Amino acid sequence: MSENYKFFSNKKCEFFPCHKVDDTENFNCLFCYCPLYALGEKCGGNYRYSKKGIKDCTLCLLPHKRENYDYIINKFNEIVDIVRKK
Structure with missing residues (x-):
């Protein structure tokens, strides 16, 4: 199986x-808006918090790397748990 659905x-x-980035050929736009943002410190990405307490992901490439598709998909249950609590 080619798994083309994992990359755009x-x-x-x-x-x-x-x-x-140095390698635009492998820059994945599939998760343009990172679905892991809501996980805060549990997202697994390279983030920081601004002085105003806003999560800043400008240095994070986790959702834009081809090989991280499965990691993101496996985090969806945690996102569902956050939504379920509200």
Whole structure:
């Protein structure tokens, strides 16, 4: 199986790439807005908090790496738990 569903790169997007990277050929746009943001410190990415307490993910490439698709999908149960509590 080719697993093409795990990767999408939109090179025509006016924001491409949205992070500084050396390898634009493997920049994954599938998770343009990171579904792990809501997990806060449990997301597993490279983030920091601003002085105002806002999560800043500008240095994080976790959702944009081809090989991290399965990691993100496996975190969906944690996201569902957050939504279920509200």
